Amino acid sequence: xxxxxxxxxxxxxxxxxxxxxxxxxxxxxxxxxxxxxxxxxxxxxxxxxxxxxxxxxxxxxxxxxxxxxxxxxxxxxxxxxxxxxxxxxxxxxxxxxxxxxxxxxxxxxxxxxxxxxxxxxxxxxxxxxxxxxxxxxxxxxxxxxxxxxxxxxxxxxxxxxxxxxxxxxxxxxxxxxxxxxxxxxxxxxxxxxxxxxxxxxxxxxxxxxxxxxxxxxxxxxxxxxxxxxxxxxxxxxxxxxxxxxxxxxxxxxxxxxxxxxxxxxxxxxxxxxxxxxxxxx
Amino acid sequence: xxxxxxxxxxxxxxxxxxxxxxxxxxxxxxxxxxxxxxxxxxxxxxxxxxxxxxxxxxxxxxxxxxxxxxxxxxxxxxxxxxxxxxxxxxxxxxxxxxxxxxxxxxxxxxxxxxxxxxxxxxxxxxxxxxxxxxxxxxxxxxxxxxxxxxxxxxxxxxxxxxxxxxxxxxxxxxxxxxxxxxxxxxxxxxxxxxxxxxxxxxxxxxxxxxxxxxxxxxxxxxxxxxxxxxxxxxxxxxxxxxxxxxxxxxxxxxxxxxxxxxxxxxxxxxxxxxxxxxxxxxxxxxxxxxxxxxxxxxxxxxxxxxxxxxxxxxxxxxxxxxxxxxxxxxxx
Numbered sequence: 001x002x003x004x005x006x007x008x009x010x011x012x013x014x015x016x017x018x019x020x021x022x023x024x025x026x027x028x029x030x031x032x033x034x035x036x037x038x039x040x041x042x043x044x045x046x047x048x049x050x051x052x053x054x055x056x057x058x059x060x061x062x063x064x065x066x067x068x069x070x071x072x073x074x075x076x077x078x079x080x081x082x083x084x085x086x087x088x089x090x091x092x093x094x095x096x097x098x099x100x101x102x103x104x105x106x107x108x109x110x111x112x113x114x115x116x117x118x119x120x121x122x123x124x125x126x127x128x129x130x131x132x133x134x135x136x137x138x139x140x141x142x143x144x145x146x147x148x149x150x151x152x153x154x155x156x157x158x159x160x161x162x163x164x165x166x167x168x169x170x171x172x173x174x175x176x177x178x179x180x181x182x183x184x185x186x187x188x189x190x191x192x193x194x195x196x197x198x199x200x201x202x203x204x205x206x207x208x209x210x211x212x213x214x215x216x217x218x219x220x221x222x223x224x225x226x227x228x229x230x231x232x233x234x235x236x237x238x239x240x241x242x243x244x245x246x247x248x249x250x251x252x253x254x255x256x257x258x259x260x261x262x263x264x265x266x267x268x269x270x271x272x273x274x275x276x277x278x279x280x281x
Numbered sequence: 282x283x284x285x286x287x288x289x290x291x292x293x294x295x296x297x298x299x300x301x302x303x304x305x306x307x308x309x310x311x312x313x314x315x316x317x318x319x320x321x322x323x324x325x326x327x328x329x330x331x332x333x334x335x336x337x338x339x340x341x342x343x344x345x346x347x348x349x350x351x352x353x354x355x356x357x358x359x360x361x362x363x364x365x366x367x368x369x370x371x372x373x374x375x376x377x378x379x380x381x382x383x384x385x386x387x388x389x390x391x392x393x394x395x396x397x398x399x400x401x402x403x404x405x406x407x408x409x410x411x412x413x414x415x416x417x418x419x420x421x422x423x424x425x426x427x428x429x430x431x432x433x434x435x436x437x438x439x440x441x442x443x444x445x446x447x448x449x450x451x452x453x454x455x456x457x458x459x460x461x462x463x464x465x466x467x468x469x470x471x472x473x474x475x476x477x478x479x480x481x482x483x484x485x486x487x488x489x490x491x492x493x494x495x496x497x498x499x500x501x502x503x504x505x506x507x508x509x510x511x512x513x514x515x516x517x518x519x520x521x522x523x524x525x526x527x528x529x530x531x532x533x534x535x536x537x538x539x540x541x542x543x544x545x546x547x548x549x550x551x552x553x554x555x556x557x558x559x560x561x562x563x564x565x566x567x568x569x570x571x572x573x574x575x576x577x578x579x580x581x582x583x584x585x586x587x588x589x590x591x592x593x594x595x596x597x598x599x600x601x602x603x604x605x606x607x608x609x610x611x612x613x
Binding site for chain 1: 331333354380
């Protein structure tokens with residue numbers, strides 16, 4: 001398997017990058033620190049603090065930090081090799097461009113997985129020591145979903161990296177997309193409505209497509225899966241039940257959210273590959 | 282069977298034509314020197330062979346396979362030393378060679394490969410600390426792993442000291458003796474004439490000469506340089522001399538004209554100078570070297586003297602050292 005050779009080489013190379021090591025340390029400190037700090041914030045009695053409420057507490061920084069980590073891990077993957085010229089060494093060997101894109105995604109994803117896993121492991125140890133109970137399954141599920149969320153942004157980063165020959169454009173594009181999801185995406189249905197109907201706000205229940213649109217944001221999809229499967233907060237479901245009168249559309253289910261995350265891993269990378277395949281190097 | 286066959290290959294980048302209707306054939310088992318000044322299109326040709334770039338028109342075949350559609354298979358049987366590449370600074374030399382071995386599904390021993398290119402002692406050092414010459418040796422090592430049928434070496438002596446360039450040529454000979462075809466590009470003739478069976482000279486995207494080295498030597502032996510001192514030389518006179526039949530090149534330096542031409546054309550050249558109203562004060566003839574011939578192929582009657590300055594630290598090649606010594610005198 002040619003892509004696995006590329007992936008292995010890429011992992012060996014990227015894991016030695018100082019930037020990624022620094023990122024892992026930052027990640028670890030954040031999660032372990034949060035787990036420790038939460039024993040004071042969550043309750044006057046540390047023993048009463050629960051892992052589940054810790055996870056909901058961690059969800060906000062994770063939705064912001066993880067995309068940055070993913071884009072950061074991916075943006076140099078192919079554009080960097082084209083800029084320096086190491087792509088000539090890589091493609092002088094018998095790899096197809098498809099092998100390169102797949103290998104790069106797998107390689108960078110592995111790096112992000114190792115980095116996230118290290119952070120979560122330390123946080124889990126802190127939580128296991130400080131908290132009265134430690135539901136390991138919940139914590140592992142949270143870790144897996146977070147890694148999948150990170151991979152969506154690795155896919156976006158590698159996809160843009162493949163499509164452009166410049167790391168400047170790749171990092172700009174990657175963070176542009178992050179900012180779009182972070183700040184603008186949720187406003188787009190309202191803006192569209194304003195452009196079409198001239199009124200701001202939907203007046204009553206927003207149309208279904210606006211829920212679908214918001215859910216397509218990988219940050220929202222990630223939050224939905226964690227809330228549904230890990231935290232199992234009754235609030236979200238109760239809200240939808242009330243809003244849709246017991247007939248909640250399928251696209252608000254956690255499985256659909258999971259599919260959205262997977263699509264974010266694959267589609268940008270696939271589009272990036274198509275552009276890369278046509279490019280003269 | 283042919284190792285490389287280009288038929289009518291044209292490559293345009295926007296308005297710039299990098300290759301113009303290029304036809305080129307390299308036979309199996311030969312060492313082919315692909316010559317031309319920087320920017321002539323040598324790397325573009327190699328990029329087409331490796332599918333780094335796609336031809337605008339025409340077709341390229343390598344080892345009997347379409348270079349674009351079956352590129353992976355082409356590269357599985359080809360060793361590549363690209364130009365302007367970079368290594369992975371955080372990985373060691375051994376890891377680089379292992380990567381090449383794994384990629385080609387070969388079973389060489391990385392240390393054997395590194396020994397052949399003379400950097401085995403640096404096998405476990407990170408490549409970021411290698412010198413330019415060591416990096417070049419490493420890439421050459423990656424190219425020869427897996428006993429490729431064809432070696433494509435783009436400016437292989439870049440960054441090598443004279444000793445390194447000699448070792449590189451020895452390696453090329455070893456690979457040829459093993460049965461490999463070698464396609465070797467350079468902008469410096471002396472690097473290829475010592476090892477190549479045949480050379481092609483590329484200029485502005487067109488093949489201007491294709492011959493065996495001995496054929497080129499013969500041509501060089503018959504061409505002569507006529508040195509003429511006149512009372513006054515100007516552009517008009519120079520242009521007139523250049524238009525004489527049998528003149529390959531003519532340059533002026535003060536009142537001295539250097540004319541590269543067939544021996545038969547000498548009299549006509551002198552007659553032309555006189556008929557243009559100039560007075561011939563002195564003249565002498567010298568045999569042109571292979572290098573002068575190369576220069577005349579690759580420049581457009583520009584100042585030959587300026588072009589022939591050595592662009593590399595390459596030593597004089599073994600085979601024609603004496604010939605070059607004569608030229609030094611001519612130049613002096």
